[in-house]
Amino acid sequence: MRFTVKAFDITQGVLVYAIDAPDESDARRQVAEEGRKLISLARQAAIGAPAQGKIPLVIFSQELVALLDAGISLVEAVETLTEKESQPAVRRTMEQIRSRLFEGRTLSSALAELPHNFPPLYVATIRASERSGALRESLARYIGYQQQIDLLRKKLVNASIYPLVLAGAGTLVTIFLLGYVVPRFSGIYEDLGSNLPFASRMLMQWGKVLESHGSSILAATIVLLGLAAYWVTRPGFRTAAGQLIARVPAFGRQLHTYQLARMYRTVGMLLRGGIPAVTALNMSEGLLSPALRPALCAATRAVTEGHSLANSLEQHGLTTPVAVRMLRVGERSGNMGEMMERVAGFYDEELGRAVELLTRLIEPALMSLIGLVIGVIVVLMYFPIFELAGSLQ
Numbered sequence: 586m587r588f589t590v591k592a593f594d595i596t597q598g599v600l601v602y603a604i605d606a607p608d609e610s611d612a613r614r615q616v617a618e619e620g621r622k623l624i625s626l627a628r629q630a631a632i633g634a635p636a637q638g639k640i641p642l643v644i645f646s647q648e649l650v651a652l653l654d655a656g657i658s659l660v661e662a663v664e665t666l667t668e669k670e671s672q673p674a675v676r677r678t679m680e681q682i683r684s685r686l687f688e689g690r691t692l693s694s695a696l697a698e699l700p701h702n703f704p705p706l707y708v709a710t711i712r713a714s715e716r717s718g719a720l721r722e723s724l725a726r727y728i729g730y731q732q733q734i735d736l737l738r739k740k741l742v743n744a745s746i747y748p749l750v751l752a753g754a755g756t757l758v759t760i761f762l763l764g765y766v767v768p769r770f771s772g773i774y775e776d777l778g779s780n781l782p783f784a785s786r787m788l789m790q791w792g793k794v795l796e797s798h799g800s801s802i803l804a805a806t807i808v809l810l811g812l813a814a815y816w817v818t819r820p821g822f823r824t825a826a827g828q829l830i831a832r833v834p835a836f837g838r839q840l841h842t843y844q845l846a847r848m849y850r851t852v853g854m855l856l857r858g859g860i861p862a863v864t865a866l867n868m869s870e871g872l873l874s875p876a877l878r879p880a881l882c883a884a885t886r887a888v889t890e891g892h893s894l895a896n897s898l899e900q901h902g903l904t905t906p907v908a909v910r911m912l913r914v915g916e917r918s919g920n921m922g923e924m925m926e927r928v929a930g931f932y933d934e935e936l937g938r939a940v941e942l943l944t945r946l947i948e949p950a951l952m953s954l955i956g957l958v959i960g961v962i963v964v965l966m967y968f969p970i971f972e973l974a975g976s977l978q
Contacts, residue, residue: 588612588628589700592621602708603700604871611875618882619867640675640702643731646724653721660686678702691715706851706868713858723858730854734847737933741843744940748947755955762962768792768799770966788965839939845903846932847872848881853925862921863889877903894921907931 590612591601604615609626616623645666652662663686667679678699685695693712696703707727714723767788795802848869855865866885870878880901887897895912898904904912908928915924 588626590616590626591624592616592619593624594619594621601698601700602705604705615870640678642703642707643728643735646728646731650721650724650728653724659692659720663692692720706855709855709860709864709868710858713855713860716859726854726857730850733850733929733933737843737846737936740937740940744944748944748951751948751951751955755951755959758955758959759962762959762966763791764795764799767962767966768796788962839936839943841877842905842932842939843936844873844877845905845908846929846936848903849908849925849932850929853922853929856922856925858922862894 589603594600649662663683667683670676670679682695693708697708710723710727714720851869852865870881884897884901888894895909899909911924911928915921
């Protein structure tokens, strides 16, 4: 779940931003670990609730970069984006940003007051660019970062569409056979009694039960599906599902790699934007699962104590042999941010190959399983007919 935090930072003053945490206690712990004094903590609306004035960050950044490249000042660029906006909710959000800039506020401070639109990562990127005077470069860097994240997510979603459609179609066919066809066959075979094979008798018995208590079974099924849907939306479901998948060797390794890729890409972008390594690591904590967050916290403490970033991540299981070597090269060359993004790119390629291989394996296996289930049901329904035909011959 997501929380809106209002906290006091010694160097930056009062901050308003959003964090992701499984519960309120974990959110408070994250604020304390950042060295900030918590003022207030409020839970945001659940996922799926309509977001008021939600601005697509990539499009907003691309348009802002285009206007800055044309020689327009920042205030004029924001004013132009405000005037062109047709959606009332988004226009109100843009007007808030514009009014803050007219008051002499910085862009980062204006965006920090709108945590439902601009996450802390985006605000931190803008704030770092304001110190170095490279706003356009930071925005372009964030656009590239977000596009890479979206590309990886798109690959995973596209790879799962066909298996899900296949599984859904097979499930619907199975439900049709068990809920409509089998009850009608049970009436036809009722007079045969014990002459049916055991498996066929069980299937026909199910048909009788469904024919007699169909409405009650349907109501119970709807209630169970509703409870399952409610449970899936609970915060603990993702954690439990992630822990379960992580125990499977093949899936667990790829899930671990996916999380590391997101973390490395985020930290690399922040480092290239001029943000210190410890701050960048703290900001990327929300990208990891609860099981990996303690390891990242320990690695961050090691970096704070003066240990190298590569050794700290290696000691706490947040690297691979290839990543360690690349990070050490980045430390020696003083180009750690770019090197971490290269590591993330290496992880993305590895994940892409794994997803392609997994898709090739799952699709035929799923088709075979669905065909087997449907075939068994059909054979059990028609087995008495085969027996009758044999006896007549």
